[in-house]
Amino acid sequence: MTTAGLKSTPGGALRGTVRAPGDKSISHRSMILGALATGTTTIEGLLEGDDVLATARAMQAFGARVEQEGVGRWRVEGKGGFAEPSDVVDCGNAGTGVRLIMGAAAGFAMCATFTGDSSLRGRPMGRVLDPLARMGATWLGRDKGRLPLTLKGGSLRGLVYTLPMASAQVKSAVLLAGLHAEGGVEVIEPEATRDHTERMLRAFGAEVIVEDKNNVRHVRLPEGQKLKGTHVQVPGDPSSAAFPLVAALIVPGSEVTVEGVMLNVLRTGLFTTLQEMGADLVISNVRVESGEEVGDITARHSQLKGVVVPPERAPAMIDEYPILAVAAAFADGPTVMRGIGEMRVKESDRIALTAAGLTACGVTVEEEPEGMTVVGTKGGNHPVRGGGKVITHGDHRIAMSHLILGMAAQEPVEIDEPGMIATSFPGFVSLMTGLGGSIVEA
Ligand SMILES: O=C(O)C1=C[C@@H](OP(=O)(O)O)[C@@H](O)[C@H](O)C1
Numbered sequence: 001m002t003t004a005g006l007k008s009t010p011g012g013a014l015r016g017t018v019r020a021p022g023d024k025s026i027s028h029r030s031m032i033l034g035a036l037a038t039g040t041t042t043i044e045g046l047l048e049g050d051d052v053l054a055t056a057r058a059m060q061a062f063g064a065r066v067e068q069e070g071v072g073r074w075r076v077e078g079k080g081g082f083a084e085p086s087d088v089v090d091c092g093n094a095g096t097g098v099r100l101i102m103g104a105a106a107g108f109a110m111c112a113t114f115t116g117d118s119s120l121r122g123r124p125m126g127r128v129l130d131p132l133a134r135m136g137a138t139w140l141g142r143d144k145g146r147l148p149l150t151l152k153g154g155s156l157r158g159l160v161y162t163l164p165m166a167s168a169q170v171k172s173a174v175l176l177a178g179l180h181a182e183g184g185v186e187v188i189e190p191e192a193t194r195d196h197t198e199r200m201l202r203a204f205g206a207e208v209i210v211e212d213k214n215n216v217r218h219v220r221l222p223e224g225q226k227l228k229g230t231h232v233q234v235p236g237d238p239s240s241a242a243f244p245l246v247a248a249l250i251v252p253g254s255e256v257t258v259e260g261v262m263l264n265v266l267r268t269g270l271f272t273t274l275q276e277m278g279a280d281l282v283i284s285n286v287r288v289e290s291g292e293e294v295g296d297i298t299a300r301h302s303q304l305k306g307v308v309v310p311p312e313r314a315p316a317m318i319d320e321y322p323i324l325a326v327a328a329a330f331a332d333g334p335t336v337m338r339g340i341g342e343m344r345v346k347e348s349d350r351i352a353l354t355a356a357g358l359t360a361c362g363v364t365v366e367e368e369p370e371g372m373t374v375v376g377t378k379g380g381n382h383p384v385r386g387g388g389k390v391i392t393h394g395d396h397r398i399a400m401s402h403l404i405l406g407m408a409a410q411e412p413v414e415i416d417e418p419g420m421i422a423t424s425f426p427g428f429v430s431l432m433t434g435l436g437g438s439i440v441e442a
């Protein structure tokens, strides 16, 4: 891991064609469902980021055999259930990892103690522990269910649960616990969130019934579902593809294509928003791979205009607001982002850190409790100054977003803790420099 900071410097156009790294959400789920299933699961295109590797180690701790067979190629031998881990399970930086694994583990009569890095230990786990406790699991942990905590599962009752916040992690935890709950479970989602768990449960042989009732999604997992190992082809991650694509939009003269990007509509809110801002973003070669639509996306430098992002779009782009805020800094006029309070409980308080980072780079940002407005500097007419030293609090998306900003600003932008980028996008620096971007040690 690099300990020095990194800085990106303004330079020439970005050009080329790259492949998006494997989707992080699907990579976590392929490991967890592979371990819960009976038999062999083969995975291709797995994201070998630190978050997913922590989940792979956790699955070994719960008794599965997990082996790497080549780059992105993994084999999981599931035992049809979890065995009690003999030590503390460390999920690193991964909210998705720990929350989904706690849901899965709750189905079994055993004790498991979970922890994570300092960021994960500060994140709210009550949102998962509350429904699991209603199903009959018990836990002991720090105030408000912060990690480290110990969970004891088994003999679960079924549950009909309305999500109090738009969270695919909470939905998934309840569904995975529901695999071993009497009567099954139903999750009601007032706002639809990414549906990778539902899709993958089906691919592993489970029955999942999804109904739309007055625009509210009801996801039902009947009792007694058995999972059978399968093959998972992991599509490219739209949340990672966002970085080179936004870079191409804001660096003059650029044209970048990212191939194999997942186009699940519950993930593509950023691309829709960028198109509304006037981005020259063309999607081609659309096909279906392993039940997910994927395509190639080409971005060309564009003069963007500020927009109001519909708050109901937030779940489909929740991780992309920091990089959207960077695009917005180069737009003509303000971009208003609301209904994004969930950003405050990610790896960092992302509203606060995006606002602080952009402000340090000379951009005007108005922060609200559950939103922010970025006042665009209209590209060439009032260029973004840059020059900020950005504190990331170990947040990979804050780090990458500001490094992209530095490629289009007047002065270099520096970030601390670059090692954390490897949680979701280990090849970020080489991919961006391969396209012509300049990122060097600070
Ligand atoms: O289910 C998932 O894979 C994820 C869901 C989102 O979190 P929430 O469920 O907290 O919204 C997202 O921020 C995270 O990066 C991945």
Ligand SMILES: C=C(OP(=O)(O)O)C(=O)O
Pocket (backbone or CB within 6 Å): 024, 093, 094, 095, 096, 097, 319, 346, 347, 397, 424
């Ligand atoms: C929020 C994120 O991940 P997680 O919740 O899995 O830590 C993210 O990758 O932006």
